[in-house]
Amino acid sequence: MALKITVIGTGYLGATHAAAMAELGFEVLGLDVVPEKIELLASGRVPMYEPGLEELLARHVEGIEGSSGRLRFTTSWEEVGAFGDVHFVCVNTPQKHGEYACDMSYVDAAFSSLSGVVREGALVVGKSTVPVGSAQRLAGLLPEGVELAWNPEFLREGFAVQDTLHPDRIVVGVTEGAGGERAEKLLRTVYAVPVAEGSPFVVTDYPTAELVKTSANSFLATKISFINAMAEVCEAAGGDVAKLAEAIGHDERIGNKFLRAGIGFGGGCLPKDIRAFMARAGELGADQALTFLREIDSINMRRRASMVEMAREALGGGFLGKRVAVLGATFKPDSDDVRDSPALNVAGQIHLQGGQVTVYDPKGMANARRLFPTLGYADSVAEAVRGADVVLHLTEWREFRDAVDPAELAELVSSPVILDGRNALDPQRWREAGWSYRAMGRPRA
Template sequence: MALKITVIGTGYLGATHAAAMAEMGFEVLGLDVVPEKIELLASGRVPMYEPGLEELLARHVAGIEGSTGRLRFTTSWEEVGAFGDVHFVCVNTPQKHGEYGCDMSYVDAAFASLAGVARPGSLAVGKSTVPVGSAERLAGVLPEGVELAWNPEFLREGFAVQDTLRPDRIVVGVPGDDGGRAEKLLREVYAVPVAEGSPFVVTDFPTAELVKTAANSFLATKISFINAMAEICEAAGGDVAKLAEAIGHDERIGNKFLRAGVGFGGGCLPKDIRAFMARAGELGVDQALTFLREIDSINMRRRGQMVEMARQALGGDSFLGRRVAVLGATFKPDSDDVRDSPALNVAGQIHLQGGQVTVYDPKGMENARKVFPTLGYADSALEAVRGADVVLHLTEWREFRELDPAELAAVASSPVVLDGRNALDGERWRAAGWTYRAMGRPRA
């Protein structure tokens, strides 16, 4: 008899996981406590922008013409308990307000509710990013006969569908005493990607919990390293792009995540490394992660340095009354996520210092308006640049790389562009009459 799967929490992670499980052939029931979100998903639409997700969802949601009908949504815990053989918990774990630590309230509430309805013999699977030690504690919340496994997610926004259907690894943490049944069930769940070559790594609970935070900490370190090198290049007259190219040829280093710029943001890397530091302190090994504090500091400093670059481009004086165009609002391309976005942070800083800031982003405008309603917003890059004294490129959308610099130069008040992502073709922009500057690179 085929397994029936529930997905608890239908945000970015949960909605993607639910649709992917249906694509793999399972009957799936998604639960959320927000009725409006459930209504939206039940109509085949998603509350966020993620390439390919809405199409995948519509292919399986029950009630949509031509769908497989394998995917349904509910607000009923009782229905979840009666339906599911395997329950994936995919709720959010944000940073605590005013603290570095992780807010576990959503995870705790989800497990408490699941414990009241889960059938004996079913399996609960945590996918949320949690502090190490959480799984062992949560296992004690579940009733006798309901096992727990921990299966961290490794989704990249913009590639979430691909990362779920064809993951580069599947990590499964199971109890030290008897995790055989949990492993067997999850091998059945992930049979398709495993058959296609995805590694299946079985660990204990603590190791599975540490994999996600360790991976994000390593990526954050690599990004902040090249941004620190950009600071040195700026002081010494070097070229950080050439530096990155040269060291990237070393296979021990690799060339990914070595593009200097305004740094990382989003809902994962910043809060995950801070929560990791907080948990290390609780475990009495805070010195092991002291370096992450500097990684975070380098990252945040880049935003202020971009603001200062803009000020210098305007003559080094006040922003008051000067028009600044910002290309990008999301923390990365192919997403509408503006959480902890460097682009919006820079735009907001300049606005608070008196600049007349106009923002354009291909997908993030609605969310950006919610966060910074006092900024100006344009319907196109051309309109954002119109009359601008300086243009800041802060999110590396393909649309921005393909802009016609000559067309933009014709409407800008002063053709000065600052590339905060080192992604534009500087020679092409200079040939069109622009003064082009990029972080960590020579002026000429």
Template sequence: MSLKLSVVGTGYLGAVHAACMADLGHDVVAVDVDAAKIALLAEGKAPFFEPGLPELLERALATGRLRFSTDYSELADRDVHFVCVGTPQRKGENAADLTYVDSAFGELAKHLSSATLVVGKSTVPVGTAARLQDMLRATAPAGDAVTLAWNPEFLREGFAVKDTLHPDRLVYGVEGGEVGERATALLDEVYATTISDGTPRLVTDYPTAELVKTSANSFLATKISFINAMAEVCEAAGADVVALADAIGHDERIGRKFLGAGLGFGGGCLPKDIRAFMARAGELGADQALTFLREVDAINMRRRTRMVDIAREQCQGTFIGKRVAVLGAAFKPDSDDIRDSPALSVAALVRLNGAHVSVYDPQAMDNARKVWPDLAYAESAVEALRGADVVLHLTEWREFRELDPATVGDVVRSKSIVDGRNALDPARWRAAGWTYRALGRPRA
């Protein structure tokens, strides 16, 4: 059954969700206050890099089931409204900034004059949904006829289209009783195709649904920081963290995913989500439950300074007068997202210590230039490497993994590479005459 949906917010989450819902057969209007972004999307152009999204936008727009607008009044006749705005870290604090969420709900409420379902998808501190439900019913013209559900997203950048169309689970946070049952039934209609494909669907209360995303991200961050802590021990003991991860990953209780030791995590989710989770736990009087996340965060940040230390060692103890090539600017491959990027953090630290730094990334160059204009940028990996005293591999793009060490060895000043992602083949690079170093691995 086709429904009339709205999506409030056309950032990373909202744009992907709107296009996917239209692709599933629903009639979708997406609104945003950013007129330039709306104009781009209306032309079928994604304002950020995400594999598969431009093709999906083009296909959905061609059907007439998807349109973009800056006018909230176009939302008045919708059956279901999805709120997909960001919750960045509050400036100077660990807590989440709910300014965009509160603004979106406040503006949307003005146009809810009949019975409708509002669905929050943003990652918010536990307790937010109940507050927003009270606000909607107090301020919307339809009053108690407006129902709220919380339906957290679980998108991975680089796989967002797949994760929306074929998620590994659906979570509905709803009220109890008949109100919750009606909300559940309506969400089942929205996701009918997904559910028919066998996707598990879990119905919970508001607090549990809000906790799912932050709990999942905290677990993943903990797993990454655990293996990076083991990398520190491996370096001290002369062991190999990659072989260690392979060995313990065969235990089905542990698994190999997210045991990739290296430079650590970044981006717009894991770092700010674990910090906001700690802040909210403190507000609830449960701060001791999450004190371990402080060390998770600390281990993650130590990886960056350790990377700088190893690079300095490769430059005979000083960056002064040295040229450093940085391969990577995005926080992960298949993305142009540079939020809290470990790669750019390392690049900036190296430059601050006196090196000339040349950065190259297949997709994130424009974003990097805006935030870090003082760094030098190359037009290709080879140009970044030209004359380099040391090469830092910091984002695991396929392009970098496929570099021929023999060929690029001809353009550098010194055949020295530090693999911050443990993604290159050490034997291949060493066979070509390179000094290969990596986090948590023996020197040779």
């Protein structure tokens, strides 16, 4: 009999996972406690921007013409319990207000509700990013005869569909003994297609599986903050951080990914995860092992302040009465996510200090308006820069790099000054069009 899969929590992770499981050929039932979200997904639409996700949903959501009909959504726990052989828990674990630790209340609530309806012999699979030690505790909430596995997610916003269907690794944490062996076998069945394509399938214990995601994000955050620290040194010494990154990136032990200096990382994962990791290490008595992450976090936040100061200097020492155009609102391109966005943080700081800030972003405008309603917003790059005394490039959308004509924009601004907070634009192209170009960690000319 073919496995039936449920996905509990239909946010960014859950909606993507549910659609991908249907794409892999399984009957899937997604659950959320927010009826409006379920109604939206049931119509084949998603509450966020993620390339390819709506198209994937439309291929499988029941009731949409031409779909496979393998994917449905519900708010009923009883329906989920009766339906599922494998239950994926994909709910959010945000940072606690005023603390570094993550908020486990949504995960705990999901496990408590599921435990009352899950069938004996079913497998529960945790995908949420949780503090190490959580899986063992959560297993105790499930009834006898129900096994728990931990299967962390490694999605990159903008590439979530690809990362789910063609993962670079599949990590599965299970218990020792027959229960763990059965869990591994079931998950090998679930992921049979990507495994056959060559995705590594790594089997570990619970703690190791829980540590993989936070360890990976901590390493990436470290690499980003390292090159940003080098940018600070380059600015002091007159070096070029872009050439420095190119040179060290040729070393195969280092590699060139995540070595672009700029205003740093943001979003709903990296900042939250490294802080929660530090908090959990402290609870375990291993806080000294992760003290370096405090400096990583500090470097990252410092880069935002550095961009504000760079803009102040470009405007002659103050923002009052000056028009500032900000290109980008999301924390990264190919996403509408503005959570902990460095771009919006910089825009907000400048606004609070008297600047007249106008923001344009290809996909993040609605979310940015909700978060920062007092900023100005434009419907195009041209509208955003019109009359600007300085232009800040803060999210590296392809539109800003490839589709914008610097010469045309130079005719619209009050002063052709651009500050590249992502080191993603071509300095020569902008300078030849008459712009004063400056980027973090690079020579002024």
